[in-house]
Structure formats: C-alpha cells, structure tokens
Amino acid sequence: MRKKEIRPEKKQLVDDLGRLIGSSEAMFLVSYKGLKVADFSELRNGLAELNSECHVIPNRLFKRAAAECGLDSVAGYPLTGDSALITGGDDAAAVAKAARKFATDHSALQFKLGVLGEQLLDPDEIEQLAKLPGREILLAQLLGVLQAPARNAAGVLYNRLASIVYALDAYYRGRN
Secondary structure: OOOOOOOHHHHHHHHHHHHHHHHOOEEEEEEOOOOOHHHHHHHHHHHHOOOEEEEEEOHHHHHHHHHHOOOHHHHOOOOOOOEEEEEEOOOHHHHHHHHHHHHHHOOOOEEEEEEEOOEEEOHHHHHHHHHOOOHHHHHHHHHHHHHHHHHHHHHHHHHHHHHHHHHHHHHHHHHO
C-alpha cells in the first residue's frame, strides 16, 4: 500500500518534528487538555532553563515523523487526545523531574509516553526516571564507585608497609 501524500505545509511540520526527535536523546509526550495558556507558558519557561522545549503537536504527524526517524515502536503507539512534545535538555532525568513537578501542581498535564534513546517509556517508567538524582549527583556516585577499589588497594598497601615499619621499629628498640 502506498503512503498517502501530504500537503507541503504538513510535510514541513513532519520534517521539523523529525529534527526535534532526531536531535534529542529523550522526549516526553504529554497531555495538556485543560491547561491555561499562562500555565503552558510557565511550563515552557521552566523547561527552557534546562535547554528543553515543549511544542503542541498533531499525533498523526508525530507518528509519521517518528517512523521516518526509525522509531517504529513510537510510530505504532496508540495516541489519542491533545499532545505536546517535550524534547531537548542535557539531562533527561532533570527534564522529566521538571515536567513531573509541574504536573503535580497542574493536574491537566499527564505523561503519555517517553523515549530515552530508543527505549519506549510508559508513564510509570517516566515517574521512575523523574525520581532519579540529577546527572551531577549520579556522576559523583559513579566516580565514588570507580575510585573505591583504588582507595581500598592503597589502604591495604599502606597497612602492609606500616606493619613492616612497626616490625623494624620493634626490632631496633629491642636491640637497644
């Protein structure tokens, strides 16, 4: 079956959505029905601080853009109702956390799905991602884990060396 041709302005929108999808490691699709314009602006401003963006999108064109970007699991995901796409940001957990915090204050915003890399996330998994510590904290924890073996080895070597020094000290004191 041949794909139906779309109008040039819709093709441009699909291309723009494809660029958003392709340039973002993580994205979240949310429902915003009932959100006031001022609240939506507040959400966008909060996300902008994280180098993230939020765009209202048509579901059908989003699915088409996802298919063109090779995200078949997203293209096949059933979407209904109004949708907004949150993309960008250097820290996916921080973006999810900001959207989750906004959603707790504004019940109109609800997660529909998320994508992290090529992994499809359901709303519960997005909640778990939002509960993770920030990127800097995770990196510091990783560094601590990586340094632990070297620190332990240094402690063992120090104790061995110290025991030799103590034995020599005891020997020479015993001779005097």
